[in-house]
Amino acid sequence: MSMAMAFSSFPVLPLVVVVSAAAALVCPCAASLAPSCYPRLFIFGDSLTDVGNLGTLNPNIPAMALPYGETFFHRPTGRFSDGRLIVDFVAEALRLPLLPPYLRGRTASDFRQGVNFAVAGATALPQSFFRDMGLDVTIIPPYSLDVQLEWFDQVLHLLGSTEQERKDVMKNSMFLMGEIGGNDYNHPFFQNRSFTTVTKPLVPKVIVKIEHAIKELIGLGAKTIFVPGITPLGCTPRYLAMFQSNNSAEYDAAGCIRWINNFAEHHNRELKRMLRKILHDPTVTIAYADYYEPILEITSNPLKYGFSKDGALVACCGDGGPYNSGTLFSCNATSVLCPDPSKRISWDGLHYTEATYHIVARSMLHGTYTSPSILSKCGC
DSSP, X not given: OOHHHHHSOOOXXXXXXXXXXXXXXXXXXXXXXXXXXXXXXXXXXXXXXXXXHHHHHOTTSGGGSTTTTTXXXXXXXXOSSSSOOHHHHHHHHTTOOOOOBGGGOOSGGGGTTEEEOOOTTOOSSOHHHHHHHTOOGGGSOSOOHHHHHXXXXXXHHHHOSSHHHHHHHHHHXXXXXXXXXXXXXXXXXXXXXXXXXIIGGGHHHHHHHHHHHHHHHHHHTOOEEEEEOOOOGGGSHHHHHHTOOSOGGGBOTTSOBHXXXXXXXXXXXXXXXXXXXXXXXXXXXEEEEOSHHHHHHHHHSTGGGTOOGGGSSSOSEESOTTTTOOSSSOOSTTSEEOSOGGGOSBSSSSXXXXXXXXXXXXXXXXXXXBSSOTGGGGTO
């Protein structure tokens, strides 16, 4: 089934019970945390964060078949990677189970330690916005940030029958708002819309939507929110294949496309500026989580971080070509597959390998590019 077909209808499925996997610690500091300093973790986002919501809606998407999931789970789980995602490593470090996708839960007990609302392909702005722009929305799911917040509200009322109970849930939980926003730009890029007149002007609209979501959580009583920026899009194999140029000046020393990375930096600057302006009392922590810099760092110095030199810009799973990413959805059972995903940064041209996600997660947990770090909030 093509991805267009997979996205063409989005049924409202009955929710089913999920049994979460046991957690394994990934950092020494977390070993002293018993129980977790956060009893719950709530997650919003897109395919960098989705642990199976889209796969529940559409079981025939690529991420529901091997080689997706081959490294850690040894089976597909709906994650767009060979193994675990950033959110999985964060949950493990906090001594929480790997959180279930929202659409596989049913009762309060399923969500007692948190839940993941992220949906692959999801945008910050609503699907209707892109339809009104004239974009083909068959691959833009109708599960934008607003919808994910509606799902969260339903879960919150399951976990707390009174306003005080709900406030207690909010103040003791950690929230990960994203990464979200990357697809708001991906979809116009992939549909060949003008960068100057269509894609770049979306930035303030995306930032405002994320701002409203953060304020909504704070209004409900949230005390700890981490907000990731977008990744260096100009280093991803799909963008490198789409915008190949004979002009060497368009590339940086690592081989990434400068103007696309400049755009990603623009989004992240505006996101950080917005976060600094949000008014909140001293008991609330809103932290920017940098996904851009750690991925750019390992792309620029792959050998230092255990990746192969030729694997920095070439997808592990794809359909050939200089970046092994000739088409948008090119990873499947018949793809050109690298022998060792841990030596590659990109998994399928758009998403990353477990090895890459592990490095980014550690930077969030320990504060290399995230301040305050997640574990510092636990007294580590």
